Amino acid sequence: MKLVVLGLSLSSSWGNGHATTYRALLKEFAARGHDILFLERDVPWYATQRDVADPDYCRLSFYGDLAGLDRWRGEIERADAVIVGSYVPDGVAVGRFVHKHARGVTAFYDIDTPVTLAKLALGDFEYLSPEIIRGYDLYLSFTGGPTLKLIEQRYGSPAARALYCSVDPDAYPPLDVPKRxxxxxxxxxxxxxxxxxxxxxxxxxxxxxxxxxxxxxxxxxxxxxxxxxxxxxxxxxxxxxxxxxxxxxxxxxxxxxxxxxxxxxxxxxxxxxxxxxxxxxxxxxxxxxxxxxxxxxxxxxxxxxxxxxxxxxxxxxxxxxxxxxxxxMNGHRAADRALELETHLREAALVTAS
Incomplete structure (x- = not known):
């Protein structure tokens, strides 16, 4: 599977939980044999705080503005799936660009679901709008439970699925250190x-x-x-x-x-x-x-x-x-989430193909 992800940040973990989430998930998704391109908006507050420059599990590239995203149109067109994440700058416009050019499955990955829904209820469409939700084949949510039905019934998502955060056990091992x-x-x-x-x-x-x-x-x-x-x-x-x-x-x-x-x-x-x-x-x-x-x-x-x-x-x-x-270790590893992501994308592909 060729996957393109447009997320808030992969390169910098400064002041956000998105980077570590993407790193763990995409590392394991790549381990399942998939090809990944991560596109990140080049913003100064992350550019000066980058702690990942050249990941070995995906290609990481930057774009300066919406016009600069056009350089990656071919990659988006050829991808089997394209994911846009929450809090991406100009996220509504980015979503429209993806809906216009993507030929594979399109998904919104909401790492901030309750915050997103609160913003939508106030008419705050900073990075997502009801119109854009309906255009995504899949809504991947950090929140499960009753919220998934709400996203489908109130906002018209064809398929809302839980994709909780996870952890890379190799990156977070128990250490024998003195208690401070x-x-x-x-x-x-x-x-x-x-x-x-x-x-x-x-x-x-x-x-x-x-x-x-x-x-x-x-x-x-x-x-x-x-x-x-x-x-x-x-x-x-x-x-x-x-x-x-x-x-x-x-x-x-x-x-x-x-x-x-x-x-x-x-x-x-x-x-x-x-x-x-x-x-x-x-x-x-x-x-x-x-x-x-x-x-x-x-x-x-x-x-x-x-x-x-x-x-x-x-x-x-x-x-x-x-x-x-x-x-x-029995259900919340990044490897578990990568399998869930693969399953959700393949199921959405079957629906869009029918």
């Missing part, structure tokens, strides 16, 4: 996540001054009052994630508000931490128990007291981490 922190959190600042970070990490840090905490990720405002026992790391490259997780007794998973409302929206960080056999404390949302067993493979927390109890009451975090890793 009692609780860690890895995530870019987001106003709707910050109240949960305050409740589930900063407040426990104040209550446990002898314990060690860390928050890694960019864009946090300078006026946040970090307790003295909370270390800050501005940016952590993907290659450093396994060491970061493995140095944590526990790690925290915090979910965007729109994703909590939709449910069935696991973040890539959840799978990455679990692959490192690091026990996760997560906020609560519908569908989480379909991915990990609460109390055995993951621990849930709604209040700072819940977190404090987990850090101090003698629960064996290592056992929970091992169970979480076992679950990831």
């Amino acid at each position: 922190w009692d609780l860690s959190y890895l995530g870019t600042y987001s106003p709707d996540r910050q109240p949960t970070v305050e409740r589930l990490l900063i407040e426990p840090a104040r209550a446990l001054p002898d314990s060690r905490f860390v928050v890694a990720g960019p864009l946090y405002p300078a006026d946040i009052d970090w307790p003295a026992n909370v270390e800050r790391i501005e940016h952590l490259a993907p290659g450093d994630h396994p060491d970061f997780y493995s140095a944590s007794r526990w790690t925290l998973n915090v979910t965007r508000a729109d994703m909590i409302a939709a449910g069935w929206s696991p973040s890539v960080r959840l799978f990455e931490a679990a692959a490192c056999a690091v026990p996760v404390i997560s906020d609560c949302w519908d569908g989480l128990d379909s991915l990990f067993a609460p109390g055995r493979e993951i621990m849930l927390a709604g209040t700072s007291a819940d977190v404090i109890n987990l850090l101090t009451d003698g629960v064996d975090p290592a056992a929970i981490g091992r169970a979480a890793r076992a679950r990831v």
Whole structure:
């Protein structure tokens, strides 16, 4: 299969979760024998923060603007499938270009489904519109559950299918390193996540001054009052994630508000931490128990007291981490998602050919 992907970024993981998702998925898709071209808009905020320049599993090329995309028209025309991702700059116009020229299956890959649907409900068509949804043969969604029917029934998608994020176990192995922190959190600042970070990490840090905490990720405002026992790391490259997780007794998973409302929206960080056999404390949302067993493979927390109890009451975090890793290795690897993607694309091809 010849696949063209127009995504937010493959080259830079700075401030986004798209790059690591694409890297893991496309590496395994290529391992199944497929040929991949990834086209990325050349923007300055990623150009200065690139941590992948020449991947060995696909061709990576850049285009400067919509007019520059015309250079790749032949590749798009000859492809068996073309995927456009969420948050691609000028995504509606890019979608129209793909609909006009692609002869194979066309798909939208939504790595931000609840955010996308919230924007659509407000009439915000930054990178997707109802008209464009109807033109894609397939809508691949980071959110499963009832949201898939909504995408089909309200927005007219011919086929909405869950394609959750995943992890490359080779890139996220458990490491035998000293424990530096009692609780860690890895995530870019987001106003709707910050109240949960305050409740589930900063407040426990104040209550446990002898314990060690860390928050890694960019864009946090300078006026946040970090307790003295909370270390800050501005940016952590993907290659450093396994060491970061493995140095944590526990790690925290915090979910965007729109994703909590939709449910069935696991973040890539959840799978990455679990692959490192690091026990996760997560906020609560519908569908989480379909991915990990609460109390055995993951621990849930709604209040700072819940977190404090987990850090101090003698629960064996290592056992929970091992169970979480076992679950990831049986259904949430990038190889599992690559097979799902191949299946969805082949099924869509059969429909369009009939």
